[in-house]
Amino acid sequence: MDLARLRNFGIVAHIDAGKTTVSERILFYTGIEHRMGEVHDGTATLDWMEQERERGITITAAVTACDWREHHLQLIDTPGHVDFTVEVERSLRVLDGAVVVVDAVAGVQPQTETVLRQAKRHQVPLIFLINKMDRLGADYEAAVASVQERLGVLAVPVQLPRGEGESFAGVYDLLREESLDWTDELGRELVRGPIPEEDRARVAEARDQLCSRVAELDEAWADRYLEQGRLTADELRAAIREAVQARRMAPVLAGAALRNKGIQPVLDAVVDWLPSPLERPPVRGERADGSAAEREPREDEPLTALVFKIYHESFGDLHFARVFAGRLRTGAKLVVARTGRKERVGRLLRIHADDRTAIEEAGPGEIVAISGLKFAATGDTLCEPGSELALEGMEFPQPVLRVTVEPREPGGAEALLQALACLDREDPTLQTELDEESGQHILAGMGELHLEVVLRRLEKEFGVDARIGAPQVSYREALTRAVTAVGAAEWPVEDQLQRVEAQVELRPVESAGVLLRVRPELLEGLGLRAQEFPLDLLRGESGAWGLPLTGVEVELQALRVAGEAQPPASAALGALTRALRLGLEGATEVQEPWMDLVVRAPESATSAVIADLNSRHAEIRAVDPAAGEIRARAPLAEMFAYSTHLRSQTQGKGEFSMQLGGYAAPQGARKTELSAKLGISDRESERGP
Structure with a gap:
């Protein structure tokens, strides 16, 4: 494989921004799929799990590959729901770039902010797509501004929309100064044409701003811009590529994926601006003796592959891995660098959603699944014996919600524990433990939806009928x-x-x-x-x-x-x-999870919503009555059943999202309540001075 023509990228977004719809169009326009999968009718190729199709959301990261303009693209479609943010974290660890999908009406949303923090941590170059430009209330400028202001990204439009809402008809390409139209219902026919007279001044002004922004980032391009008075399309393309790969800017495009408009330019942007494995820094790791070393993406380097995901199937676990250096072969003997445990590759598989194709070997930059491994965990590095190099592992958030879980049928405990052990290996944010005092098994996860999905998987995939208790907050020390x-x-x-x-x-x-x-x-x-x-x-x-x-x-x-x-x-x-x-x-203190909230409600209900949040010991961070948005931070223990309460307060017009914001020790009355609940006061006295 020509590494210069390889792109490893992900599609990331807040839930319902249209991320999987974008991915499905990519599969269709690149010829991988001959029908267009739709999330709303349960036919999306990448939402292949039964629950994904039932719920209309992405639950697990899906891997696929396609070709565009003589380049090979490996794509990971990730979940947008906060309960499954671990899928985004581990995907970004093995990707070289990402397309961030933003809702043209809502702008940046809470999970968008989380995704950006993850991308920055892994130094992943970004492209933005302002999607749903056909929706009522779509505002391209406002969406771009929200990216700049709330994400701290130099987001620079490389396209302008032709109309917004119902009048959205296509986009203007600022580099080539052309109008892009999609003339057939399926959006396969992309027609380039001149910019209408009435919009030429607007496009010219936006192009000047693009040239100016690019020139500000590099002295050589600034000199050329001053000499020529403008930059050509090829010069802009090259300058943007340099800036994106240095993570100094992110180009912004416009589209409406559900209406089949704007996807081919996204593919062009991936090819033109996101880096190949050769353009990323070499991976760094630690040898067995504690010394640091680097590995280049070359076949003659010792094998270095990172396991980023595990999925349980009836015949055993599949370990998803990216090869960073060397070659991975069927039947190869491997060593887990962290533990020194020996492994042997059973089969190597190329992945397309839930389809698998056996291959004999994989080289640098390739993402594959491996069967037959017994000891490797998520975040482990697979190496050749004698050439161990442990790459930096992965950090995952701790569970915030816990429930008791037990089999409904007598004698079902062993099957339940075996199934939970399989799911534990898959999901680092899922934990099971035995409460020694009560003898009950505890299942802890990232939220109610997370635990609901696990319960359904126990039933559907493992044949275990289990019941769970009421959700409880997972405290920590x-x-x-x-x-x-x-x-x-x-x-x-x-x-x-x-x-x-x-x-x-x-x-x-x-x-x-x-x-x-x-x-x-x-x-x-x-x-x-x-x-x-x-x-x-x-x-x-x-x-x-x-x-x-x-x-x-x-x-x-x-x-x-x-x-x-x-x-x-x-x-x-x-x-x-x-x-x-x-x-x-x-030397320890008890801490509880606090959630970052974004509540959207009619302006007439703002005061009542704030008063209710205050009664839940929330900290109000910001209020924007005009936008109907309240940002706050509250203890998770106070937020159970909040969705139902908010709908009642706002006559069904309110909505909210929340995600883990951190842990903190309770203060005042809450500390007293929690100490009594956990029995800490009594145990404190038992410890003595």
């Missing part, structure tokens, strides 16, 4: 300050007990879970290997109050042994765990 602690463990040697001590420093960090940092030389002197101390060893640890522990970095500072005997890994790990428990005593 976090470290409040840096702490140093020493823990010890003993092991028998010739009828005597030997002792090993571990000294650790615990530090609060922003990442989820508990991360362990170990210097390899600290272990080598005792005959231990770094692989025996996996970074996520302590991820499932609970805090001093028995709640999930998160946001803690544990650095192993010293391992001391009394005597000459070398400790087994189990003893060293025991000392480490003991040090962790001692360090946590008195």
